[in-house]
Amino acid sequence: QKEVEQDPGPLSVPEGAIVSLNCTYSNSAFQYFMWYRQYSRKGPELLMYTYSSGNKEDGRFTAQVDKSSKYISLFIRDSQPSDSATYLCAMSGGGLDNMLTFGGGTRLMVKP
Amino acid sequence: DSGVTQTPKHLITATGQRVTLRCSPRSGDLSVYWYQQSLDQGLQFLIQYYNGEERAKGNILERFSAQQFPDLHSELNLSSLELGDSALYFCASSPSGGAAETQYFGPGTRLLVL
Numbered sequence: 001q002k003e004v005e006q007d008p009g010p011l012s013v014p015e016g017a018i019v020s021l022n023c024t025y026s027n028s029a030f031q032y033f034m035w036y037r038q039y040s041r042k043g044p045e046l047l048m049y050t051y052s053s054g055n056k057e058d059g060r061f062t063a064q065v066d067k068s069s070k071y072i073s074l075f076i077r078d079s080q081p082s083d084s085a086t087y088l089c090a091m092s093g094g095g096l097d098n099m100l101t102f103g104g105g106t107r108l109m110v111k112p
Numbered sequence: 113d114s115g116v117t118q119t120p121k122h123l124i125t126a127t128g129q130r131v132t133l134r135c136s137p138r139s140g141d142l143s144v145y146w147y148q149q150s151l152d153q154g155l156q157f158l159i160q161y162y163n164g165e166e167r168a169k170g171n172i173l174e175r176f177s178a179q180q181f182p183d184l185h186s187e188l189n190l191s192s193l194e195l196g197d198s199a200l201y202f203c204a205s206s207p208s209g210g211a212a213e214t215q216y217f218g219p220g221t222r223l224l225v226l
Contacts, residue, residue: 032212043114043202043217044155051212088155094211098143099168102155 003027006089006103015112019076023089023103026070030101031094033065035074038086038105047087048074079110115139116218118203124224130191133221135203137184141216143167143209144186146178149220150199161186162209193225 006023013019021035032051036044048063050056050072056063062075072091076083089103115138125131137144146158157170161180172178175193180186190197200222204215 034214036217041220041222043116043219045114045217046214049214090155092211098145098206098209098211098213098215099157099160099170100145100147100215101157104154 001026002104003101004089004091004103007106008104010107010109012109012111013079015079015081015110017079017110019079019083019108019110021074021076021087021089021106021108023072024070025072025091025101027091027093027101028067028070029093030091032092033063033072034090034092034100035061035063036088036090036102038088040085044088079108081110081112084108084110114216114218116203116205116216118201118218118221120221121219122222122224124226125193126226127193127195129193129225130189131193131223133188133190133201133203133223135186135188135205135218137186137203137205138216141205141207142184143206143213144180144184145204145206145215146172146186146188147202147204147217148199149202150196155202158188160209167209190223195225198223198225 035048038044064073086105090100158172160168206213
């Protein structure tokens with residue numbers, strides 16, 4: 001079993017829909033939680049960054065972390081065709097290093 | 113544009129060969145990370161350097177090695193290449209490599225081993 005599990009999709013939604021992306025993890029040492037967006041043939045870019053449990057909002061994006069359930073979510077409101085990409089969750093334990101453990105990614109398609 | 117540069121963009125080579133991938137971190141960043149992204153394994157951490165010193169090692173094969181030079185650029189050397197080494201290789205950088213720092217990813221090098 002992988003340390004971080006993520007539904008690979010693809011997830012297809014109409015423009016304007018609310019999108020929910022999720023990851024589960026098994027390592028309770030993870031303290032920092034991130035969501036990256038990756039367009040085809042490009043490098044991942046950071047969307048959201050959360051420390052420990054709680055919610056964080058940035059524009060149309062909301063990240064939620066529930067450490068008790070080992071479950072994190074990313075919500076996208078008013079989804080746009082330009083949101084079509086692969087979304088990767090990532091986590092780190094907060095030691096001396098900054099090694100990230102990634103989920104497998106969910107491919108999202110937003111149709112006009 | 114993240115400010116991290118990687119060369120070459122594409123590399124096609126044969127099994128058994130050796131290649132070198134190069135990464136220049138963002139201006140001011142002292143820590144460099146290497147990741148491998150393949151269809152079956154996803155994005156996996158290989159190795160981290162901070163100011164020329166190895167800081168953390170992940171699932172890096174013995175056939176692979178890396179180093180960070182005094183000017184802070186880094187190279188990932190892949191030798192005795194196998195078909196399964198075909199993947200996207202990403203470099204990322206951050207200011208000091210500590211926990212909670214955002215990692216900025218480069219555009220990647222696409223390696224195809226034939």
